[in-house]
Amino acid sequence: MREDLLNELEAEYEVQRLANEKTEAARRERIRQEFPQIEAMLSRREEMIFGTVRKIFSGDTDAANLTEQMEELNRGIRSLLRQNGLPEDYLAPVYRCEKCRDTGYRGDLIREPCECLTALYQKKIRESIGLQNGKPETFETFDEELIPDTPDPATGISQRKQTVFVRNVCEKWADSYPDTEIRDLLLTGQSGLGKTFLLHAMVHRLIARGHNVLMVSAYHFLQMARKSYFDAENGVQELMEVPVLMLDDLGSEPMMQNVTIEQLFHLLNERQARNLCTIISTNLSLEELRKRYTERIVSRLNHPKRCMILTLDGQDLRKLER
Ligand SMILES: [Zn+2]
Secondary structure (H helix, E strand, C coil), X not given: CCHHHHHHHHHHHHHHHHHHHHHHHHHHHHHHHHCHHHHHHXXXXXXXXXXXXXXXXXXXHHHXXXXXXXXXXXXXXXXXXXXXXXXXCCCCCCCCCCCCCCXXXXXXXXCEECHHHHHHHHHHHHHHHCCCCCCCCCCCCCCHHHCCCCECCCCCCEHHHHHHHHHHHHHHHHHHCCXXXXXXXXXXXXXXXXXXXXXXXXXXXXXXXXXXXXXEEXXXXXXXXXXXXXXXXXXXXXXXXXXXXXXXXXXXXXXXXXXXXXXXXXXXXXXXXXXXXXXXEECCCHHHXXXXXXXXXXXXXXXXXXXXXXXXXXXXXXXXXC
């Protein structure tokens, strides 16, 4: 889990717990002011609890018999709350999540994140990657019916068949990570063929499986790289270290001499040396990549044991009639 997001969430839980306490105190106060009959019973219960504790400390073994009286009193309180139009659990501890009581963690000996914390964490990480808007682009929402199925006369393979093949490779990769022999993927093809969709689908699956992923556009990467080059401030450090990095739309960023190529090489080289996974999408072919970024960079990607090149071909899906 990412430390910064986790800290943010823990602070939110703390705020929630304080709000819960406030609600509890306000409810208790309302009873004190408006329902003297219930208040009287609550006082009796408090006395009984203190009395019991005293008796236990003084070695009175009859103390256990008080349990029944206590239960009767509780029943009486619940019924009075009902009669006064309040919910039965009006005075019970307040929390959003019953499982962790808004602590975010479960278990005494082994503390594990509660499902509510995990769900919020995943939501946060999706938001931080910019996946919160619109219909989620996942393997589940991938609709092959939208892709033309006419076989290419030269190859006999339709755009749909090819795209589904690439989709399946991506899904399998996301499901097998981190036990993937091939560490890097390069998705190439014209724009509008579904590369970014597949990147998003992989991000969703990896996050759902609890992995740490970052996705940046090549444009954003260049901005960070530039900052790091001129300000000697290491803005790209996070990109160097994240276990899975998605670099979207390589080739769309402006080319800056002594910056773009240098930083891109540094990024790929560093990540490969650490055996971290990098998934890149680009509209450029290998040949075009070579022209733009030099052989030094392309050789990092055109490396069968290390990187799988997946090519999408066909018509721009965004321009097709739906
Ligand atoms: Zn919880």
